[in-house]
Amino acid sequence: MLCLGSAPAETALNSARLPLSLLLGIEAAGVALLVVAMALASASLVVPAVVAVAIPEGAAFALGGPAPWAPILGALLLAAAELAFWSIEWALPARESAEVLVFRGLWLAGLCLAGCGAGLLVSAVADLPISGGFDLTALGILAAIGILAVLLWLGRDALRAGRNG
Amino acid sequence: MIRRPTPRLVGYAAIVALGAYGAVTLDRIALLALIAPFAVWLAFGLATAAPPELEITSRLDKERTAEGEEVLFEAEVLCRGRVGWLELQLELPGQLECDIPGGRIRVRPRRGDAQTLTWRLRPRRWGAYRFGPVLVLAQDRAGLLRYSARLGEPARLRVYPAFERLRQLVPPARTQLFAGNRIARRHGEGIEFADIRGFTAGDRVRRINWRATARTGVPHVNDFHLERNADVILFVDSFADLGLDQESVLSLAVRAAVALADGYLGERDRVGVVGFGGVLRWLLPGMGPRHFYRVVESLLDTQVVTSYAWRAIDVIPPRVLPPAATILAITPLLDPRTLGALADLHHRGFDLVVLEIAPERFLPRSGRGVDPLALRLWGLLRVARRRSLQRAGLIVLEWPxxxxxETLLAQAREYRRFARRSVA
Incomplete structure (x- = not known):
C-alpha cells in the first residue's frame, strides 16, 4: 500500500528535480521502521514510520506536485497506519468473533473513503477561481480557529486521562 | 475504568498539526488534502468516543472439581456505552488449561444487550486455585482511547486429586478403643474366632464350646477377637519437590495420601495428616466421609516452602500423633530433616511404614545438564538414607x-508377615 502510494510522489519528485535518492532513502527508512514496529509490537513507532514514509510525498506536494493525488495518498497512508496498529493491537492470540473483524474492516474502509472525499473537497474548493482579500482571509482564519476549537472540544475527554466509567 | 489515550490519538493529531502548519506556511493546499483522512479519522473518533459503561458478572459453574474434569467460567457482559471492541482476558494459573488461546476473547458488544462468554477450563493438577477477575480492555470505535479495568468477581477453584481406589491396605499393627473393622489382638465381643478357654463366672452360656466341654469334661467357651478401629497418620514430606507441575514427587505423594485416606476411612479407621515441610501442617485424626473431605482440603494446600529451620517432630501437638498410631510416611528422602523426623517417630514406638517415591523418574528425560557422576552420587546418598532407616527396623519400600x-502396599503386607515370622 505504501509502495502504491509512493508511485505518483516519485513522478512529482522527478519533475521537481529533488535529490531522489535522499527522499527514497527516508521513505525506505520509514518502511523499515514500520517493519521494526510490527516486529517489536510497538505501537508508538507506527506514526513516526508513517511520517517518514510521507515525507517524500509531502515534499513533492510542497514543491508543486499533482494535487489530485494528495487525498488518495493520505487515505492509503491512513489505511497502512491503521493496519499496522491493528496487527500490533491484536498480536496476542485470542478467540475473535467475526463481527469484530467485519466492524473494524468496514470502519476503516468507510473512514478512509470519507477522508479521501474530504481531501478531494478541499482540493476542489482550492481550485475555485476566488480571488483573495481581507474579508476572505479573515473568514479563512475564523474557519481555521473554528476547526481547531471543534477538535479541542471533541478531544476534551481524551486529554484528561484517568479513571472514568 | 482507567482511560488512556492510545499512540494513535497523539500521532494522528501530530500529523494533522504538521500538515496544516506546512500547508499554511508553504501555501500548498495539497498538504491539507494529504492530511484530510487523518483529520476525518480524528474528528469521527472523538465525536463518537464515550465511556464503555461495562458491567460484568462472572461465576464458576462449580467450586470443587477433580483433576482433568471440565469447569466452565462464565462472564455476562453488559455494555451501556459505545465500544469499538472489547478484549476480555482471564489470567489463569499455569495448571489450568483453557480452550481459548491466552484466555482472551475479543468481541463487539451490542449496546444494552447482555452477552455471555464462556471459558472451558480443565485443571491438569490438584490444588487450590484463585483467579480473576476478568481483565477488560476496551477501545472506542476509532481506537483513540483505551479503557482498562478488572471487572467481575474473583473465582476460587479447588481441584481434588485423582487417585486409585485401594482394595487392600497395610493393616495397622495396633488398634484403638473404638469399634471398627480391624481385628484386635485383645479378646472380647466379636465374631472372629480367637481361642478356646475354660469357663469362668460371667461367661455367656451361648459361648460354650460343647465339643471341647464334652471331650474334657470341663466347661470351655469360645473366645473372640475384638473388632476395633485404628489410627492412621499420613505423613507427607513437602521439604522438596522434583518434576513438572502435574507430574512431580509432591503431586504423586498427595495423590497417594488421598488414596490411603480414602481406603482407611472406608475401613472406619481414624485418619490424620501431617504435612512435614517448610510449613508444618497437621489435621487431627478423624473418621467418616466428611473427614475425607477435610483430609483432601488440608492436602490441597501442600506446597514446597523454602525454609532452613531445623524442624523436629516434637513441634507437632501430641493429639495429632495418638499412641499406638500407624504412620504411613510418603517421602522421596531428599531432605535429611525428614530422615531425622522418621527416626524420631520410630524411636517413640510408632508403627511406621515409609513409602519412598523414587524421584529419578521426574528428572529430565534428555539428561541434558545433569552430570552422570553427580546423579550417581545423589542416588547413592538416597540409598544410604534408605538403608539407615531399614537398619533401624523401619519398613521402607521404594516406589519405582x-x-x-496397591502393589506397593501388598509388598508392605508381605514384609510385615515375613518380619513377624522371623521374629517368632
Whole structure:
C-alpha cells in the first residue's frame, strides 16, 4: 500500500528535480521502521514510520506536485497506519468473533473513503477561481480557529486521562 | 475504568498539526488534502468516543472439581456505552488449561444487550486455585482511547486429586478403643474366632464350646477377637519437590495420601495428616466421609516452602500423633530433616511404614545438564538414607515408576508377615 502510494510522489519528485535518492532513502527508512514496529509490537513507532514514509510525498506536494493525488495518498497512508496498529493491537492470540473483524474492516474502509472525499473537497474548493482579500482571509482564519476549537472540544475527554466509567 | 489515550490519538493529531502548519506556511493546499483522512479519522473518533459503561458478572459453574474434569467460567457482559471492541482476558494459573488461546476473547458488544462468554477450563493438577477477575480492555470505535479495568468477581477453584481406589491396605499393627473393622489382638465381643478357654463366672452360656466341654469334661467357651478401629497418620514430606507441575514427587505423594485416606476411612479407621515441610501442617485424626473431605482440603494446600529451620517432630501437638498410631510416611528422602523426623517417630514406638517415591523418574528425560557422576552420587546418598532407616527396623519400600500403589502396599503386607515370622 505504501509502495502504491509512493508511485505518483516519485513522478512529482522527478519533475521537481529533488535529490531522489535522499527522499527514497527516508521513505525506505520509514518502511523499515514500520517493519521494526510490527516486529517489536510497538505501537508508538507506527506514526513516526508513517511520517517518514510521507515525507517524500509531502515534499513533492510542497514543491508543486499533482494535487489530485494528495487525498488518495493520505487515505492509503491512513489505511497502512491503521493496519499496522491493528496487527500490533491484536498480536496476542485470542478467540475473535467475526463481527469484530467485519466492524473494524468496514470502519476503516468507510473512514478512509470519507477522508479521501474530504481531501478531494478541499482540493476542489482550492481550485475555485476566488480571488483573495481581507474579508476572505479573515473568514479563512475564523474557519481555521473554528476547526481547531471543534477538535479541542471533541478531544476534551481524551486529554484528561484517568479513571472514568 | 482507567482511560488512556492510545499512540494513535497523539500521532494522528501530530500529523494533522504538521500538515496544516506546512500547508499554511508553504501555501500548498495539497498538504491539507494529504492530511484530510487523518483529520476525518480524528474528528469521527472523538465525536463518537464515550465511556464503555461495562458491567460484568462472572461465576464458576462449580467450586470443587477433580483433576482433568471440565469447569466452565462464565462472564455476562453488559455494555451501556459505545465500544469499538472489547478484549476480555482471564489470567489463569499455569495448571489450568483453557480452550481459548491466552484466555482472551475479543468481541463487539451490542449496546444494552447482555452477552455471555464462556471459558472451558480443565485443571491438569490438584490444588487450590484463585483467579480473576476478568481483565477488560476496551477501545472506542476509532481506537483513540483505551479503557482498562478488572471487572467481575474473583473465582476460587479447588481441584481434588485423582487417585486409585485401594482394595487392600497395610493393616495397622495396633488398634484403638473404638469399634471398627480391624481385628484386635485383645479378646472380647466379636465374631472372629480367637481361642478356646475354660469357663469362668460371667461367661455367656451361648459361648460354650460343647465339643471341647464334652471331650474334657470341663466347661470351655469360645473366645473372640475384638473388632476395633485404628489410627492412621499420613505423613507427607513437602521439604522438596522434583518434576513438572502435574507430574512431580509432591503431586504423586498427595495423590497417594488421598488414596490411603480414602481406603482407611472406608475401613472406619481414624485418619490424620501431617504435612512435614517448610510449613508444618497437621489435621487431627478423624473418621467418616466428611473427614475425607477435610483430609483432601488440608492436602490441597501442600506446597514446597523454602525454609532452613531445623524442624523436629516434637513441634507437632501430641493429639495429632495418638499412641499406638500407624504412620504411613510418603517421602522421596531428599531432605535429611525428614530422615531425622522418621527416626524420631520410630524411636517413640510408632508403627511406621515409609513409602519412598523414587524421584529419578521426574528428572529430565534428555539428561541434558545433569552430570552422570553427580546423579550417581545423589542416588547413592538416597540409598544410604534408605538403608539407615531399614537398619533401624523401619519398613521402607521404594516406589519405582510404573508400579501401582496397591502393589506397593501388598509388598508392605508381605514384609510385615515375613518380619513377624522371623521374629517368632
Amino acid at each position: 515408576e510404573g508400579v501401582a500403589l
